Structures are given as structure tokens and as C-alpha cells.
Amino acid sequence: MEYVEHRMNDEAVKAAASAGLVSPLNILLLSIILYTGYSTFFAKTSYPQLPKPPPPVVFKTYNPHTLLPFNGENGAPIFFAVRGVVFDVTPGRNFYGPGGPYANFAGRDATRGLACGSFDESMLTKDLDGPLDTLADLGPDEMDALRGWEERFTEKYNIIGKFVSMKDFEELGKKE
Template identity: 35%
Template sequence: MSLGNPLSLLLIPPVLFLTYRVFVPAAHTPSPPPTTYSEETYNWIPAKHPDVLRHKKFSAKQLLPYDGTGKGKGKGKEGERILLAIMRVGRDGKFGERTVFDVTSGKSFYGPDGVYGNFAGHDASRGMAKQSFELDMLTPAGDPLDTLSDLTPAEIDNMKGWHEHFERKYIVCGELVEEGEEEED
């Protein structure tokens, strides 16, 4: 390869630059990760690790006190915790277990005054599938769990999307099961 070749002439500047960088590295100071939420960052590191619940099986009655009102199970932190359940949908479209999520960190959405506040302490599967916040979307706590057998494929996809969103954003703390299958505290 001769220096008269145009390709050789084009390669000289990058080779010189890379040689320079080997002997004189650029000063790079990584920015520290954000410690609080800001408009520029969606992923952030909390100041301290959140309090968590032991993973367990909940009945609808056991889930009910976790509505974020502070009137539920225990006083203080425990009574202000917000849990809700959503049915898992497999890749094959078949229903799986109902996952219980701790959505306390999303209190502005799922708390008593939040847009999705009526789902707190309940199985939110039907409401999330149908994109409805009406109270008749909730199964009463003493009734058997909703089979969701009348959902359309589009509604099942909605529910699946919500479940995936919750898995990425919130802590899984249990499973919603029929009355009599739950674990005691």
C-alpha cells in the first residue's frame, strides 16, 4: 500500500488521532447517579431502600386493608401501604396467577385520592383489562375470584400490558388466591 493511494490518505488522520488518545487519554469524569426524581430522569435511586412485605399468598379479604388509607392492617407505615393484584397472562394467552404488587411508591396514582385509587387493596385485573375505573369492576371481598372468562382478546392484551408495566416498576409481594388458600401472618 503506497501513500499515493487515496484510501491511505483518508486513514492517516484517524490513525494519528487514535495514537494520540493512547498516549494522552481524555479526562472523563462520570456524573454521579441522581438521588431524587427529576424531570430529566425516569430511573432514580431512592434515598433509602423501601420497607417491604414478606412474599405470601393473600386472600381478597387479606388484601382489602392495604388500600393506603391508614385505616387498614396496623397503624402507621403498614396501614398506609398500598397493594393491588393483577392477573398474569402467559405468552400463550392463558391466565396464570394473580400477582400482588406493592404500589405504595405510586401513591399519587393508587392512593385514596389517586386516579386508580379504587383498585387499591383489590384485584384490579378486570378494571385494568377494560380500562374502567368503575366500582362494579371490583369483585366483592367475600366472593370467589373473578374468572375473567368473558374478556375479549384486546382486553386480555390490556391486562397483560398492565401486568408487565407493574413488574418493571413495582415490588412483587405475593399472590392473590381463593379464600382458604391464603397464608396467615
């Protein structure tokens, strides 16, 4: 009889030992370990990436001839000048690029046209080699309108240079 009791005890110990390994807690722990190992070594995680910064702005001196090619045609950037300041208005290509309502200002001095609220070709300086428009004949209302445009452009677009006459540009070149 002693043999039977001894044998029953051995079987009970084996059953208890094997049941302990397959408990719900052990299954949960094994699942967590497997998931962590998989996600660490095999899962491809994509981390958010910052957008590329815009290209650096190079401040240059422009004259009527060097500004003219920046009219947005053939994918070129769009620049124009307002009272001696050159703005990069390329982000507003729909307005200032080819076919836009302000397209005639692209690559040109837009000061008089903006001050007068006119988009006609007659507002643009015809003599590219002559002096810049002094705006001496404009009234206070037109100058206020021009200041409003300047504020808008300064807030919205990058200033990339200054705009000078051909005479001043040539004198700057001699100094350098």
C-alpha cells in the first residue's frame, strides 16, 4: 500500500509541476516577451520626419536687367520690386506667375502699379537703363495704398534683395 501512496504522490507532483508552466499568467508573460522581441528586431517602424527646410535666402542687389528673368516663365522663380525692395513671390505663382492677374509685375518694379491700383503695362518703367521712378507725382492716398502693399508683402514673402538703377548698380560694381 505504501507503494501505491508513493506512486500517487509522484504523479500528483508531476501534474502540479506541468500545470504550473501552462498557467494563464505564464502565457501572458510569454506573449509580452515575444511581442517585445518581435517589435524590437523585426517590425519596421516609421518615425515622423521633419519637413526639409527652405533653401537659404541669398540677399543680392538687383537692377532692372537682372530682375527681368525672374518672371515665372519656364518654372523660374518670381521676383518683383516694390520701392527698392525685391520680394520672392514665387509661393503666390497663381497671382504673379504667367496668366495670373499680377503677371505683368513679375520680374519688374511694381511700385507705381501697386500704388495706383493699376495692372496696365503703362505703369511699368519702359526705360530699363534709366533712373528708378521717384513717385514724386503720387498723392497721399496712393502712398498709403503702397504702404499697405509693402506691409502685406513683408509679412507674406521673403525679402531677397534690394533694387537699384543701372547707374547705381554699375557704381556698386566699381566699388567691389
